[in-house]
Amino acid sequence: MVGQLLLHITLFLWSMSNALLAVASEASLAKPSCLSQCGNVTQIPYPFGIGAGCYLDDWFRITCDNSASPPKAFLNKTGLEVLNISLGGTLTVTSPITFSNCSNKKSHRQARNVFSSPFVYSQSNRFTSIGCEVIALMSDFGKPLAGCYSICDNTAHSSSTIFPNNSCSGLHCCQTTILKGLSFFDTTFRSMLNDSESEKECKYAFLVDRDWFMSTNISTIVDMDNVPVVLEYRLRQYSAQDIYGTYNLSPQNMTCNDDWQCSCKTGYQGNPYLLDGCQDIDECLNSSSCRAGTCINRPGDFVCYQPDPRPIRRINVGLLVAGGVIGLLFLLIGARWSHKVIKKRKDNKRKQKFFKQNGGLLLEKQLSSGEVNVEKIKLFTSKDLDKATDKFSIDRILGHGGQETEVPLLVYEFIPNGTLSQYIHHPDEEFSLTWEMRLRIAIEVAGALSYLHSAASFPIYHRDIKSSNILLDGKYRAKVADFGTSRSVSIDQTHLTTQVHGTFGYLDPEYFRSSQFTEKSDVYSFGVVLAELLTGQKAVSLMSSEERRSLATYFLISMENNLLFDILDSQVMKNGRKEKITALANLAVRCLNLNGRNRPTMKEVAVELEGIQLSVRAETKVQQVFPGVRCVQTQEINEVSDVVSSSKGPCTDGGAGSSFDVQPLLVFNTQ
Numbered sequence: 001m002v003g004q005l006l007l008h009i010t011l012f013l014w015s016m017s018n019a020l021l022a023v024a025s026e027a028s029l030a031k032p033s034c035l036s037q038c039g040n041v042t043q044i045p046y047p048f049g050i051g052a053g054c055y056l057d058d059w060f061r062i063t064c065d066n067s068a069s070p071p072k073a074f075l076n077k078t079g080l081e082v083l084n085i086s087l088g089g090t091l092t093v094t095s096p097i098t099f100s101n102c103s104n105k106k107s108h109r110q111a112r113n114v115f116s117s118p119f120v121y122s123q124s125n126r127f128t129s130i131g132c133e134v135i136a137l138m139s140d141f142g143k144p145l146a147g148c149y150s151i152c153d154n155t156a157h158s159s160s161t162i163f164p165n166n167s168c169s170g171l172h173c174c175q176t177t178i179l180k181g182l183s184f185f186d187t188t189f190r191s192m193l194n195d196s197e198s199e200k201e202c203k204y205a206f207l208v209d210r211d212w213f214m215s216t217n218i219s220t221i222v223d224m225d226n227v228p229v230v231l232e233y234r235l236r237q238y239s240a241q242d243i244y245g246t247y248n249l250s251p252q253n254m255t256c257n258d259d260w261q262c263s264c265k266t267g268y269q270g271n272p273y274l275l276d277g278c279q280d281i282d283e284c285l286n287s288s289s290c291r292a293g294t295c296i297n298r299p300g301d302f303v304c305y306q307p308d309p310r311p312i313r314r315i316n317v318g319l320l321v322a323g324g325v326i327g328l329l330f331l332l333i334g335a336r337w338s339h340k341v342i343k344k345r346k347d348n349k350r351k352q353k354f355f356k357q358n359g360g361l362l363l364e365k366q367l368s369s370g371e372v373n374v375e376k377i378k379l380f381t382s383k384d385l386d387k388a389t390d391k392f393s394i395d396r397i398l399g400h401g402g403q404e405t406e407v408p409l410l411v412y413e414f415i416p417n418g419t420l421s422q423y424i425h426h427p428d429e430e431f432s433l434t435w436e437m438r439l440r441i442a443i444e445v446a447g448a449l450s451y452l453h454s455a456a457s458f459p460i461y462h463r464d465i466k467s468s469n470i471l472l473d474g475k476y477r478a479k480v481a482d483f484g485t486s487r488s489v490s491i492d493q494t495h496l497t498t499q500v501h502g503t504f505g506y507l508d509p510e511y512f513r514s515s516q517f518t519e520k521s522d523v524y525s526f527g528v529v530l531a532e533l534l535t536g537q538k539a540v541s542l543m544s545s546e547e548r549r550s551l552a553t554y555f556l557i558s559m560e561n562n563l564l565f566d567i568l569d570s571q572v573m574k575n576g577r578k579e580k581i582t583a584l585a586n587l588a589v590r591c592l593n594l595n596g597r598n599r600p601t602m603k604e605v606a607v608e609l610e611g612i613q614l615s616v617r618a619e620t621k622v623q624q625v626f627p628g629v630r631c632v633q634t635q636e637i638n639e640v641s642d643v644v645s646s647s648k649g650p651c652t653d654g655g656a657g658s659s660f661d662v663q664p665l666l667v668f669n670t671q
């Protein structure tokens with residue numbers, strides 16, 4: 001009860017204070033303590049004003065002639081008599097009628113020139129002429145601006161027939177619109193009759209406020225000297241400081257266009273050209289605003305309280321629309337937010353699913369139990385990757401693979417030196433792969449593949465071995481990359497029957513025919529890489545003749561015809577020893593055997609390659625350290641059966657730099 005009473009009292013006081021404000025604002029269109037009325041001109045709003053400090057500048061100075069009754073207001077600078085001033089940017093002034101040959105009338109008075117003032121003639125005026133067979137012209141120093149021709153009806157005698165239904169339609173009276181921004185004109189007449197009688201006839205023309213003209217009996221105008229004309233006033237040449245008299249404060253609750261035509265916002269009234277000119281409208285003073293309940297006025301609008309008192313029954317439409325818009329905005333934001341949350345949850349679920357599906361859980365378990373014998377495996381969270389890739393920024397993309405990936409992703413180390421293919425086929429001027437490097441790379445790749453095929457807990461076939469999938473790190477160590485098509489197979493499985501994947505030129509012809517991918521298919525592809533390393537040619541060359549198109553075929557034919565040394569890369573020729581080159585070439589031939597069964601396994605290849613490398617080092621070393629022992633008989637290296645594994649021997653010491661864990665120990669048979 002007490003609460004309600006207090007509320008009512010507060011509401012009452014609030015409305016009271018607002019009512020006082022509204023009353024105060026009623027008289028404040030002029031500057032404070034300035035006269036705002038002169039005779040019939042009941043409102044003289046700033047920028048107009050009477051007396052020093054009350055007007056914007058001399059153009060807006062009003063002088064009130066109190067000697068007349070009622071007093072007359074004049075624009076002091078232009079001398080125009082002011083009839084009415086509107087805050088909408090217009091004022092009504094009197095303008096003379098231009099008479100010619102009319103009795104008791106002074107001829108050829110002209111309208112006032114307001115050129116280069118803040119005033120222009122409004123387009124709501126009409127240029128009007130009354131006469132007989134006469135053209136009235138509005139011109140600017142002889143240049144016609146507007147004109148109209150009024151014809152005669154010689155049978156007409158009374159004014160009601162001269163101006164039928166008080167209309168100005170070309171008969172005795174004609175009317176035309178005017179140019180925009182007109183500020184100066186002369187009125188002249190051109191008689192169209194040749195007889196001196198009509199020359200002498202009374203004719204007159206004037207610019208006139210259309211609204212006033214429409215509500216005036218045309219026949220009575222001839223008795224007047226002046227008619228009302230509407231001027232527009234424009235403040236565009238003034239600054240805000242000119243108008244408001246201050247830099248610091250800005251006017252409130254009003255809007256202006258670029259022309260400084262200003263108005264108060266809805267819910268406010270007053271003079272927008274005064275600093276505090278726009279005052280809240282107290283809608284509650286209007287009894288029809290809020291028929292039942294308590295009306296509470298608020299800045300810009302009002303609220304109706306029911307007696308209970310529950311707020312808001314009627315508020316102004318603007319507020320309702322604003323409320324609706326804000327509500328809708330919140331709804332949209334809410335919808336967007338919940339959409340985001342749902343999407344995130346869905347994404348997380350999907351991520352979990354893929355993680356599980358792709359062996360993530362297994363990997364996690366194995367990592368934590370230390371089961372996995374591959375070192376340096378680290379699980380990155382998507383947050384880590386977000387950070388590392390700058391939210392998967394487009395700028396960070398190095399290239400695209402053939403796969404659209406699911407979670408989890410494989411994170412590789414960054415390999416700065418590009419692919420083997422680049423080094424073989426686009427040799428750098430400064431840096432080219434030496435024979436030693438080529439051999440080492442071959443060994444490293446073979447080691448990696450051998451590991452995949454046999455050392456890993458279950459065999460993995462790479463299925464896309466090619467020089468562009470072999471990356472070179474900072475020290476030009478080879479890394480086999482792109483397991484996009486690779487598959488793991490159970491140990492007792494000897495082949496995979498699949499759709500044929502791979503890269504033309506490296507593709508095992510057997511696999512191509514049978515769709516059966518075996519570990520020997522990887523061996524074939526590796527054979528092509530060996531051929532590339534030896535010859536520096538591309539696996540497929542579209543430029544070459546038919547038989548040279550496939551490097552594998554070309555290489556085999558050349559080998560058959562003992563032309564190996566004709567097709568070698570210059571780098572290989574330069575610093576490779578003939579015996580080693582031949583050994584490597586023969587190994588490549590066996591890898592490229594059309595019958596997969598005749599190809600060596602990857603492990604055999606790796607061992608053999610190590611042997612080729614070792615033979616050089618071992619030889620030198622042996623000659624130094626064990627001068628009596630000959631480990632290597634190089635000319636027999638090309639016989640595969642010559643290479644055997646043994647546990648220990650004097651020549652096994654040279655394997656430093658070999659790439660795989662299982663260190664093959666080699667002894668070559670001696671002759």
Ligand SMILES: *[C@@H]1O[C@H](CO)[C@@H](O)[C@H](O)[C@H]1NC(C)=O
Binds near residue numbers: 040070
């Ligand atoms: C001034 O207003 C009065 C009353 O509204 C009117 O009778 C009178 O004609 C007006 N005078 C002029 C010069 O407009």
Ligand SMILES: *[C@@H]1O[C@H](CO)[C@@H](O)[C@H](O)[C@H]1NC(C)=O
Binds near residue numbers: 063077080
């Ligand atoms: C303009 O003001 C001056 C001085 O106040 C006065 O003498 C003059 O008559 C005024 N002119 C008009 C047209 O009111």
Ligand SMILES: *[C@@H]1O[C@H](CO)[C@@H](O)[C@H](O)[C@H]1NC(C)=O
Binds near residue numbers: 085
């Ligand atoms: C003056 O102009 C205002 C607004 O244009 C209008 O409402 C008012 O009736 C006018 N007064 C006279 C006396 O013409």
Ligand SMILES: *[C@@H]1O[C@H](CO)[C@@H](O)[C@H](O)[C@H]1NC(C)=O
Binds near residue numbers: 100101199
């Ligand atoms: C009528 O006007 C013409 C030219 O406009 C002029 O020559 C003539 O004297 C005028 N007559 C009278 C009676 O004013």
Ligand SMILES: *[C@@H]1O[C@H](CO)[C@@H](O)[C@H](O)[C@H]1NC(C)=O
Binds near residue numbers: 164165
């Ligand atoms: C004048 O207006 C009246 C009705 O407003 C109409 O009946 C009459 O025909 C009009 N006269 C002419 C000459 O248009």
Ligand SMILES: *[C@@H]1O[C@H](CO)[C@@H](O)[C@H](O)[C@H]1NC(C)=O
Binds near residue numbers: 194
């Ligand atoms: C008007 O009179 C002049 C000379 O007085 C003559 O040359 C001209 O042709 C006449 N025009 C018409 C339309 O009668």
Ligand SMILES: *[C@@H]1O[C@H](CO)[C@@H](O)[C@H](O)[C@H]1NC(C)=O
Binds near residue numbers: 160166217218220
């Ligand atoms: C217009 O005024 C004339 C004379 O002053 C009068 O004869 C006529 O009836 C008036 N017409 C109208 C429509 O008031």
Ligand SMILES: *[C@@H]1O[C@H](CO)[C@@H](O)[C@H](O)[C@H]1NC(C)=O
Binds near residue numbers: 278279
């Ligand atoms: C302008 O409106 C705001 C809110 O609509 C009000 O807080 C402020 O007092 C108003 N300013 C003036 C000068 O009326």
Ligand SMILES: *[C@@H]1O[C@H](CO)[C@@H](O)[C@H](O)[C@H]1NC(C)=O
Binds near residue numbers: 286288289
């Ligand atoms: C009162 O409000 C009604 C409706 O909003 C409006 O039509 C009327 O002009 C207002 N009366 C006053 C005096 O403001």
